[in-house]
Each structure stands twice: as C-alpha cells, then as structure tokens.
Amino acid sequence: MANLLKSFQLWNARRRMHAMRADFYFDLSISLEDQVPIFNAIKKYESRARRRDPAMAPLYFEMLRNVREGSLAGAMQGIGTPVERIILDAIQTGNDKVLADGLRHLSSVVEDTDAMLATVRKAITYPLILVVLFSAMITAFSLFAVPVLEQLMHPDKWPLMGRGLYFVSKVIRNFGIFILLGAIGLVMLFIWALPNWTSPMRRRLDKFLPFSMYRDYNGALLVVALAAMMRANISIRAALERAIKFASPWMRWHLRQILRRLATVDSVAFGTAFQTGILSTAIEDRIEDASERSNPVESFVKIGNSAIARTSKSMEKSAGLLNAILLALCGMALLFMMAGFFTTAFELQNGIRAQSTRGR
Structure with missing residues (x-):
C-alpha cells in the first residue's frame, strides 16, 4: 500500500512538473548563465521542496540521480515530451x-x-x-x-x-x-x-x-x-x-x-x-x-x-x-x-x- 501511495505521489509530481516545465527550463538556463551547475540548481529545488512542498521532493531527488549520471534527458523521463x-x-x-x-x-x-x-x-x-x-x-x-x-x-x-x-x-x-x-x-x-x-x-x-x-x-x-x-x-x-x-x-x-x-x-x-x-x-x-x-x-x-x-x-x-x-x-x-x-x-x-x- 505504501509503495502504491508513493507511486501515485511521484506520478502526480510528474504531472505538475509537466505543466510548469517551460519555467523549469528557463530557470535552469538562468542558473547556467550565472555559472551555477545544473546539479546544484536542482539540489536547491529539492531542498526547497522538502520545506514547502514535500510531495515534489521525491521527483527532484530522482532527477538528481539522473543528472549525476550525466543525463538531463533521463531526468525528464515521464515529464517532458519525447x-x-x-x-x-x-x-x-x-x-x-x-x-x-x-x-x-x-x-x-x-x-x-x-x-x-x-x-x-x-x-x-x-x-x-x-x-x-x-x-x-x-x-x-x-x-x-x-x-x-x-x-x-x-x-x-x-x-x-x-x-x-x-x-x-x-x-x-x-x-x-x-x-x-x-x-x-x-x-x-x-x-x-x-x-x-x-x-x-x-x-x-x-x-x-x-x-x-x-x-x-x-x-x-x-x-x-x-x-x-x-x-x-x-x-x-x-x-x-x-x-x-x-x-x-x-x-x-x-x-x-x-x-x-x-x-x-x-x-x-x-x-x-x-x-x-x-x-x-x-x-x-x-x-x-x-x-x-x-x-x-x-x-x-x-x-x-x-x-x-x-x-x-x-x-x-x-x-x-x-x-x-x-x-x-x-x-x-x-x-x-x-x-x-x-x-x-x-x-x-x-x-x-x-x-x-x-x-x-
């Protein structure tokens, strides 16, 4: 039951991120222009989500794993379009x-x-x-x-x-x-x-x-x-x-x-x-x-x-x-x-x- 609830929360978080992904891409571009690595920027989003919106924190944590492996495209799996x-x-x-x-x-x-x-x-x-x-x-x-x-x-x-x-x-x-x-x-x-x-x-x-x-x-x-x-x-x-x-x-x-x-x-x-x-x-x-x-x-x-x-x-x-x-x-x-x-x-x-x- 706990796994089912966790899967639903992750699905809902992806759905919400899909709706605001244009702003997400824009914010990442600004971070890079200010010489802030993408990993650090997403780490900041994950830390902020744990305080303000805990339902989004697992998604950012999953994205961090993919970015650490060098795949931003993998981080957007289930969020961005092909x-x-x-x-x-x-x-x-x-x-x-x-x-x-x-x-x-x-x-x-x-x-x-x-x-x-x-x-x-x-x-x-x-x-x-x-x-x-x-x-x-x-x-x-x-x-x-x-x-x-x-x-x-x-x-x-x-x-x-x-x-x-x-x-x-x-x-x-x-x-x-x-x-x-x-x-x-x-x-x-x-x-x-x-x-x-x-x-x-x-x-x-x-x-x-x-x-x-x-x-x-x-x-x-x-x-x-x-x-x-x-x-x-x-x-x-x-x-x-x-x-x-x-x-x-x-x-x-x-x-x-x-x-x-x-x-x-x-x-x-x-x-x-x-x-x-x-x-x-x-x-x-x-x-x-x-x-x-x-x-x-x-x-x-x-x-x-x-x-x-x-x-x-x-x-x-x-x-x-x-x-x-x-x-x-x-x-x-x-x-x-x-x-x-x-x-x-x-x-x-x-x-x-x-x-x-x-x-x-």
Missing part, C-alpha cells in the same frame, strides 16, 4: 553556454507547443461535448419517449421517418451497451494507434483528419528538434539517429526511412529524404528548397524556428474543420430524430381525430 528529451540529449553534450542557450530556446518551444495544443483542445472540446450530450439525449429518447408512442400506435402505422426512429430506438434498447463498449474500444484503439500503428495504410490515412492533426503536430516538433540539434553543430544524420532513441514506434518508422533515403546514392540533397509522410506537404517543400540553398543547415534551422507558429495556424484550421464536421453530423442526427418524433406524433393525432369522428 521531442523535448531529444533536444535535451543533444544540447547536454555541449558546454554550459550551449546548454543554457538550448534550455532557453527549449523553454520558448514548450510555451509555443503548449499554446498550440490548447488551441486545438479548445476547438474540438465543444463538438465532443455536444456529441456526448446528443448521445445521452437520443438514448433517453429511445428508452422513454419512443416506447410511449409505441403503446399508443403500432410501429407498422408510423410514417417513414417515424419507422426509422423506431429502428434506431430498437437498436439502442437491444444493443446499446454493446454499442457503448464498442465506441469506447474504438476510442482506445485510435489513441493507441496514433503513436504505434505503422503501415502503408497508415501513411495514406495520415493525409486525412483526424490522423493528419497528429502528423502535423509531431512532424513540426521533429523539425524543431532537428533544427535545435543542427544549431548545436550536430549533423543531420546524427540528429536523426539521436531522435530514434526517444521516438514513438510511428515516428521511429519514419526516421529509419529517412535515414535509408539519406544513405542512397541518388540522394544528393537531403530535402527529398524527408518525404516519407511524417511532415505536411508545406514543410516537405520548404525542406526540399532549403536543401538546395548555399547554406542548407542555416535554412533548415530557420524552418525549425517558424515551424510551430505555422503549424499552429494549420492545426487551428484543421480543428475548425473537424469542429464543423462533428456539428453537421450532430445537426443532421438531431433533425432526423425530431422529424421522426413529430411526424409520428402528427400521425397519432390524426388517428385519434379519425377515431373520434367515427365515434360520433
């Missing part, structure tokens, strides 16, 4: 000035990427909530409203839209729990597939929503990470090999293809090697153009510096499109449900009037 750890792994091999500049740059990258994620979450949260509410409404409608109409009039006498509503109601009443479990399973499978599924079919699906949003986001982060390593005078091939160490199976699959393309005889410029489907078409074109410049490394770094801002705008548009699609689907389903209910109610009313007239 791309952040790729950058940390590259810049920690340089001197204090390189490391300080890299940490300051990483702090701004984290702020930009978190802002991009917040924009996307905000854009798709409303339609997802709407889908959940609509699903609850149509379930309640099927369980309570439709059975009442069924008692008043046999479904064979319902109008076409009403019979369609009755069919949906019967499916929900008989198989609703299986539909719910299937939907949850599909969501879990989709979440698992994003970083793990690799195949030619996945490459084709990455061109379309919602897979394209994942591709654009991670592709932009990869370009930022490679640009940061190239700024630290690491070759493109060495940067890609470093990236493989922290990459997800999906990204690792693409990175190995890029490395194979770079190794081919006909790959004179590195630009075309990146056309594996991991990047958006716009970034692929920019990298191909950069490879043909007089200073391709400098041009690549410029692309990396602007990748987040440009991808953020692109993802905002994609999220808006996804928002519109979900809203349209919910609207059509709601229209179908209302049309089925009111046409059936109108038919029922006409039947009651006809019976009343015959009774006279």
Whole structure:
C-alpha cells in the first residue's frame, strides 16, 4: 500500500512538473548563465521542496540521480515530451553556454507547443461535448419517449421517418451497451494507434483528419528538434539517429526511412529524404528548397524556428474543420430524430381525430 501511495505521489509530481516545465527550463538556463551547475540548481529545488512542498521532493531527488549520471534527458523521463528529451540529449553534450542557450530556446518551444495544443483542445472540446450530450439525449429518447408512442400506435402505422426512429430506438434498447463498449474500444484503439500503428495504410490515412492533426503536430516538433540539434553543430544524420532513441514506434518508422533515403546514392540533397509522410506537404517543400540553398543547415534551422507558429495556424484550421464536421453530423442526427418524433406524433393525432369522428 505504501509503495502504491508513493507511486501515485511521484506520478502526480510528474504531472505538475509537466505543466510548469517551460519555467523549469528557463530557470535552469538562468542558473547556467550565472555559472551555477545544473546539479546544484536542482539540489536547491529539492531542498526547497522538502520545506514547502514535500510531495515534489521525491521527483527532484530522482532527477538528481539522473543528472549525476550525466543525463538531463533521463531526468525528464515521464515529464517532458519525447521531442523535448531529444533536444535535451543533444544540447547536454555541449558546454554550459550551449546548454543554457538550448534550455532557453527549449523553454520558448514548450510555451509555443503548449499554446498550440490548447488551441486545438479548445476547438474540438465543444463538438465532443455536444456529441456526448446528443448521445445521452437520443438514448433517453429511445428508452422513454419512443416506447410511449409505441403503446399508443403500432410501429407498422408510423410514417417513414417515424419507422426509422423506431429502428434506431430498437437498436439502442437491444444493443446499446454493446454499442457503448464498442465506441469506447474504438476510442482506445485510435489513441493507441496514433503513436504505434505503422503501415502503408497508415501513411495514406495520415493525409486525412483526424490522423493528419497528429502528423502535423509531431512532424513540426521533429523539425524543431532537428533544427535545435543542427544549431548545436550536430549533423543531420546524427540528429536523426539521436531522435530514434526517444521516438514513438510511428515516428521511429519514419526516421529509419529517412535515414535509408539519406544513405542512397541518388540522394544528393537531403530535402527529398524527408518525404516519407511524417511532415505536411508545406514543410516537405520548404525542406526540399532549403536543401538546395548555399547554406542548407542555416535554412533548415530557420524552418525549425517558424515551424510551430505555422503549424499552429494549420492545426487551428484543421480543428475548425473537424469542429464543423462533428456539428453537421450532430445537426443532421438531431433533425432526423425530431422529424421522426413529430411526424409520428402528427400521425397519432390524426388517428385519434379519425377515431373520434367515427365515434360520433
């Protein structure tokens, strides 16, 4: 029980550190600029946490062990994203000035990427909530409203839209729990597939929503990470090999293809090697153009510096499109449900009037 509680506290501490990691990188860069070693700075944070926030102290102690072993990237395991750890792994091999500049740059990258994620979450949260509410409404409608109409009039006498509503109601009443479990399973499978599924079919699906949003986001982060390593005078091939160490199976699959393309005889410029489907078409074109410049490394770094801002705008548009699609689907389903209910109610009313007239 004690171990379980300790694991939960460490998980919660990592979650809190993840939210404030941009400030953490920035503070470390200032310490290095003031000639304070990273180990001493984190030791100070750990000592301060023991007095002010004991729940964070074990995390800082764990980070100190990794830093003592010379791995700042290892210290951020479970806290920073894989791309952040790729950058940390590259810049920690340089001197204090390189490391300080890299940490300051990483702090701004984290702020930009978190802002991009917040924009996307905000854009798709409303339609997802709407889908959940609509699903609850149509379930309640099927369980309570439709059975009442069924008692008043046999479904064979319902109008076409009403019979369609009755069919949906019967499916929900008989198989609703299986539909719910299937939907949850599909969501879990989709979440698992994003970083793990690799195949030619996945490459084709990455061109379309919602897979394209994942591709654009991670592709932009990869370009930022490679640009940061190239700024630290690491070759493109060495940067890609470093990236493989922290990459997800999906990204690792693409990175190995890029490395194979770079190794081919006909790959004179590195630009075309990146056309594996991991990047958006716009970034692929920019990298191909950069490879043909007089200073391709400098041009690549410029692309990396602007990748987040440009991808953020692109993802905002994609999220808006996804928002519109979900809203349209919910609207059509709601229209179908209302049309089925009111046409059936109108038919029922006409039947009651006809019976009343015959009774006279």
